Amino acid sequence: MISVEEHLGRILQAVRQLPPTESGLLEAQGCVLAEDVTASVQLPGFTNSAMDGYAVHAADLEGASEDDPVVLPVVADIAAGNTNALTLAPGQTMRIMTGAPLPQGADAVVPVELTDGGVAKVALHAAPAVGQHVREAGEDVRAGEVILRAGALLGPGQVALLAAAGTARVRVVPKPRVVVLSTGDELVEPGREPGFGQVVDSNSVMLVAAARAVGATPHRVGGVPDDARQLTEALEAQLQRADAIITTGGVSMGAFDTVKEVLSKVGTVQFDKVAMRPGMPQGFGVLGAAQVPVFTLPGNPVSALVSFHVFVAPALRAMAGRPEKAWPPGFVPATAAASWPSVEGKMEFTRVVLDGDRVRPAGGQGSHMLGALAAADALAVVPPEMARVEEGDELLCLPLLGTDAP
Amino acid sequence: MISVEEHLGRILQAVRQLPPTESGLLEAQGCVLAEDVTASVQLPGFTNSAMDGYAVHAADLEGASEDDPVVLPVVADIAAGNTNALTLAPGQTMRIMTGAPLPQGADAVVPVELTDGGVAKVALHAAPAVGQHVREAGEDVRAGEVILRAGALLGPGQVALLAAAGTARVRVVPKPRVVVLSTGDELVEPGREPGFGQVVDSNSVMLVAAARAVGATPHRVGGVPDDARQLTEALEAQLQRADAIITTGGVSMGAFDTVKEVLSKVGTVQFDKVAMRPGMPQGFGVLGAAQVPVFTLPGNPVSALVSFHVFVAPALRAMAGRPEKAWPPGFVPATAAASWPSVEGKMEFTRVVLDGDRVRPAGGQGSHMLGALAAADALAVVPPEMARVEEGDELLCLPLLGTDAP
Numbered sequence: 001m002i003s004v005e006e007h008l009g010r011i012l013q014a015v016r017q018l019p020p021t022e023s024g025l026l027e028a029q030g031c032v033l034a035e036d037v038t039a040s041v042q043l044p045g046f047t048n049s050a051m052d053g054y055a056v057h058a059a060d061l062e063g064a065s066e067d068d069p070v071v072l073p074v075v076a077d078i079a080a081g082n083t084n085a086l087t088l089a090p091g092q093t094m095r096i097m098t099g100a101p102l103p104q105g106a107d108a109v110v111p112v113e114l115t116d117g118g119v120a121k122v123a124l125h126a127a128p129a130v131g132q133h134v135r136e137a138g139e140d141v142r143a144g145e146v147i148l149r150a151g152a153l154l155g156p157g158q159v160a161l162l163a164a165a166g167t168a169r170v171r172v173v174p175k176p177r178v179v180v181l182s183t184g185d186e187l188v189e190p191g192r193e194p195g196f197g198q199v200v201d202s203n204s205v206m207l208v209a210a211a212r213a214v215g216a217t218p219h220r221v222g223g224v225p226d227d228a229r230q231l232t233e234a235l236e237a238q239l240q241r242a243d244a245i246i247t248t249g250g251v252s253m254g255a256f257d258t259v260k261e262v263l264s265k266v267g268t269v270q271f272d273k274v275a276m277r278p279g280m281p282q283g284f285g286v287l288g289a290a291q292v293p294v295f296t297l298p299g300n301p302v303s304a305l306v307s308f309h310v311f312v313a314p315a316l317r318a319m320a321g322r323p324e325k326a327w328p329p330g331f332v333p334a335t336a337a338a339s340w341p342s343v344e345g346k347m348e349f350t351r352v353v354l355d356g357d358r359v360r361p362a363g364g365q366g367s368h369m370l371g372a373l374a375a376a377d378a379l380a381v382v383p384p385e386m387a388r389v390e391e392g393d394e395l396l397c398l399p400l401l402g403t404d405a406p
Numbered sequence: 407m408i409s410v411e412e413h414l415g416r417i418l419q420a421v422r423q424l425p426p427t428e429s430g431l432l433e434a435q436g437c438v439l440a441e442d443v444t445a446s447v448q449l450p451g452f453t454n455s456a457m458d459g460y461a462v463h464a465a466d467l468e469g470a471s472e473d474d475p476v477v478l479p480v481v482a483d484i485a486a487g488n489t490n491a492l493t494l495a496p497g498q499t500m501r502i503m504t505g506a507p508l509p510q511g512a513d514a515v516v517p518v519e520l521t522d523g524g525v526a527k528v529a530l531h532a533a534p535a536v537g538q539h540v541r542e543a544g545e546d547v548r549a550g551e552v553i554l555r556a557g558a559l560l561g562p563g564q565v566a567l568l569a570a571a572g573t574a575r576v577r578v579v580p581k582p583r584v585v586v587l588s589t590g591d592e593l594v595e596p597g598r599e600p601g602f603g604q605v606v607d608s609n610s611v612m613l614v615a616a617a618r619a620v621g622a623t624p625h626r627v628g629g630v631p632d633d634a635r636q637l638t639e640a641l642e643a644q645l646q647r648a649d650a651i652i653t654t655g656g657v658s659m660g661a662f663d664t665v666k667e668v669l670s671k672v673g674t675v676q677f678d679k680v681a682m683r684p685g686m687p688q689g690f691g692v693l694g695a696a697q698v699p700v701f702t703l704p705g706n707p708v709s710a711l712v713s714f715h716v717f718v719a720p721a722l723r724a725m726a727g728r729p730e731k732a733w734p735p736g737f738v739p740a741t742a743a744a745s746w747p748s749v750e751g752k753m754e755f756t757r758v759v760l761d762g763d764r765v766r767p768a769g770g771q772g773s774h775m776l777g778a779l780a781a782a783d784a785l786a787v788v789p790p791e792m793a794r795v796e797e798g799d800e801l802l803c804l805p806l807l808g809t810d811a812p
Contacts, residue, residue, distance in 0.1 A: 025596060025611055026611060026614060026615065026626075029615045029618060029619075029808065030808070030811070032811075041599070041600070043774075043776060043777070044605075044774060045600055045602075045604070045605060046602055046603060050772070050773075050774070052658050079591065079632070079662040080590055080591065080592040080603075080632075080662070080705075081590060081591025081592035081593075081603060081604065081632065082592075082603050083601055083602050083603040083604065084603070085602060097658070097662055097663075098658050098705065098706070099590075099592060099605065099705065099706075099774075100592075100603070101602065101603045135772065135774055139770070139772075139775075140770060140772070140774060140775045140776060140777045140778075141776070141777050147777065147780070148780065153808075153809065153810075153811050155615065155619065155806065155807065155808030155809045156612045156613070156615035156616040156619060156711060156714075156806070156807060156808050157612065157711060157776070157779040157780040157782065157806065157809070158780045159608075159611050159612060159615050160608040160609065160611060160612035160615075160707055160711070160776055160779070160780070161608070161776040161777065161779070161780035163596040163606050163607070163608035163611045163612075164605070164606050164608040164707070164776050165776075166599065166606070168596040168597030169597070184486055184487060184505075185485065185486065185487025186486040186487035186488075186505060186506075187487075190431060190569040190574040191574030191575070193447070193572065194447070194451055195489055196451075196452055196489055196491060196507065197452060197486075197487060197488050197489040197490070197506070197507045198451070198487065198489065199450075199451060199505065199570070200569050200570050200572070201569070202565075202566040202567070202569035202570040203566065205431055205432060205565050205566060205569045206562045206563065206565060206566035206569075207562070208432060209432065209435045209561065209562035209565050209566075210562040212435060213435075213561065213562060213812055214812050215811060215812050220432075226485070226486075226487065249486075252458050252503070252504050256485040256486070256503055257503075299486075299504065299505065300504070300505075301566055301570070305562060305563060305566070308562075317811070320811075322811050364545070364546060366456070366541065366545075366546070367456075368449075368450060368456070368505075368541055368546060369545075369546045370449060370546060370547070370563070370566055370567040370570050370571075371449070371546045371547050371553065371567065372546075373563040373566070373567070374553070374554065374563040374564045374566070374567035376563065400561065400562070400563065401561065401562060401812060402435065402436070402559075402561030402562050403559065403561045403563070404559075405436065405438075405559050405621060405723070405726075405728050406619055406620050406621050406807060
């Protein structure tokens with residue numbers, strides 16, 4: 001029996017960040033940059049007005065006030081999108097819109113609210129300081145400056161900055177393509193009624209959802225029978241498209257555990273008992289020339305989802321260039337609001353309901369119990385040395401992926 | 407000038423939860439259920455083994471121990487997926503795999519680890535209690551039981567439960583289809599080099615990313631010129647597909663603010679100055695027979711993204727059946743790690759970097775400054791009555807969408 005940390009350590013040592021790909025900005029959302037990006041243009045690209053108002057020579061308005069406005073002729077209108085480089089002579093003004101280029105010679109903008117809004121001539125009721133309501137070219141970003149570093153996660157603000165600074169395609173670490181492959185003669189497709197001895201293949205649907213929730217691109221291969229040849233063929237076919245493969249089922253101590261039977265022979269996949277509950281039988285290794293990581297998760301649904309959170313999600317994050325949340329960052333502290341039994345010598349992942357920073361078991365804790373799993377929003381991590389959780393104990397919790405909406 | 411709460415209140419009063427649609431389980435991920443779902447089958451569907459081992463009559467093994475095993479004949483192998491209803495006579499045993507149906511008459515399972523693993527006969531080294539390692543039919547979920555309530559968010563565990571309990575299609579509140587429409591003669595497409603007076607249309611890319619990050623399905627319409635007829639046509643065309651429309655630009659005090667010009671005439675869209683910085687000029691209303699909400703955001707990029715977080719995201723959540731995060735839930739408390747000026751009489755949204763629960767400004771706070779926006783991971787909410795934030799002040803922060811990876 002090996003510890004959870006040992007198994008995870010072996011996985012994280014084996015997985016590699018995926019090679020960078022080039023991508024459009026919106027496709028790159030949620031990915032991290034594979035390299036530093038420099039601005040190819042300055043921002044703002046040209047000196048422009050921060051307000052709708054009038055471009056002026058500040059010196060012309062000395063002493064202007066509410067009661068004693070300065071009146072100047074309006075010699076032009078400058079809209080945003082005006083591409084003519086204009087020049088403002090002293091003693092004149094031009095009406096200017098937010099974002100429109102400041103004319104040469106002008107050094108301040110008087111907001112329209114501080115004027116009579118005139119079109120041919122305008123009464124200006126305030127004396128601006130030099131530079132007031134003016135955005136200087138390059139004051140936000142200088143051309144050639146590094147605007148985002150390798151490893152930066154691309155969200156709305158980041159894609160906006162990239163676009164504005166002249167970058168429409170970026171090199172990013174792609175989202176891992178994950179094949180989820182469920183095995184077992186007992187499986188029937190969701191929507192079909194299971195006969196006696198059969199169960200609906202809910203695991204592959206669940207793991208696809210989980211892979212998506214952690215930012216991967218999943219592909220589902222449901223219900224591969226417990227047959228060595230068919231499983232081998234399915235694995236070989238999927239190796240073509242996969243950055244990682246997750247199987248579920250067929251890894252226990254049984255006589256019909258095909259995943260274990262097939263992958264044990266390959267020699268690069270190792271099967272272990274991990275000191276955890278649920279989720280004890282685990283396998284991990286790499287397959288094929290591309291050394292594609294394969295995670296063989298147990299077939300019990302709760303075991304499978306717990307294993308996904310503890311072992312697969314950290315590996316997929318590392319492959320996507322986001323290794324920082326592996327273990328235990330991402331865990332949140334909480335206080336037990338109830339007492340419950342645990343198992344000594346194994347790390348227990350109790351399915352719990354979070355109420356603020358207090359947690360209580362979500363219901364029945366059997367590894368087949370989907371009812372409690374679906375009611376839970378976190379896993380409380382009960383260390384191997386604890387045989388029981390007492391009310392008031394401090395625990396670390398692992399929030400379940402996809403249970404909190406943005 | 408109206409308050410932030412007033413403008414948001416008007417928006418939340420006008421938007422409606424979208425009508426339910428039927429959807430497959432994986433398409434429904436991230437949506438909330440529109441109705442209660444009951445189990446059409448019980449879970450487990452049949453009494454089965456929780457372990458790989460041997461099905462027995464517990465009474466046959468009384469007194470069995472490590473030193474004094476009971477040896478029984480093995481009369482059958484029961485794999486998971488075995489669809490025959492078998493019966494176990496007293497004095498016999500059957501080899502059984504995890505999840506396989508327990509034979510009639512058997513009332514316990516001895517795990518293979520507590521046996522010699524025999525095939526024709528087996529030495530059983532433990533005396534199980536009645537019911538040990540047996541999963542009773544229906545112990546997780548009873549047929550007809552409500553398994554998930556209307557309003558439940560569908561994550562991995564929930565779709566697994568739905569699938570297992572016999573539901574492959576569900577009625578959910580769909581993800582809002584959001585059209586993002588940027589306006590302005592000055593805009594050029596991302597990837598094109600802007601000439602003098604032009605800027606890259608980064609806003610529509612940013613708002614599409616933001617809409618996606620809040621769980622909506624966005625569609626981008628970039629760079630509509632400042633022309634009333636073209637804008638009207640674009641709006642009319644997009645009304646066909648949109649559950650909501652977001653425009654950016656053209657709502658200020660200027661002479662060329664086409665969005666304001668066009669939508670003011672419609673009469674159902676109201677333009678206000680909102681006491682906030684950035685983001686003062688705001689418009690909101692409904693368009694067309696379907697009363698599609700339209701949000702007219704300012705054109706300054708920082709103003710647009712702040713407005714999205716403060717006004718649009720809560721509305722999209724409400725439309726998606728997730729109204730609970732509107733205002734201020736979702737905010738996180740933080741302590742100012744620096745002092746910075748604010749503006750009295752307006753709610754200020756300072757772009758800040760979170761370091762644990764301490765925040766400091768991310769850089770230049772101009773409403774055009776994308777550099778600082780892309781460096782920030784939250785907006786610190788500085789109330790209108792504060793003219794300055796002092797180090798140590800407690801503030802509420804609104805995490806920026808899409809800046810934290812799952």
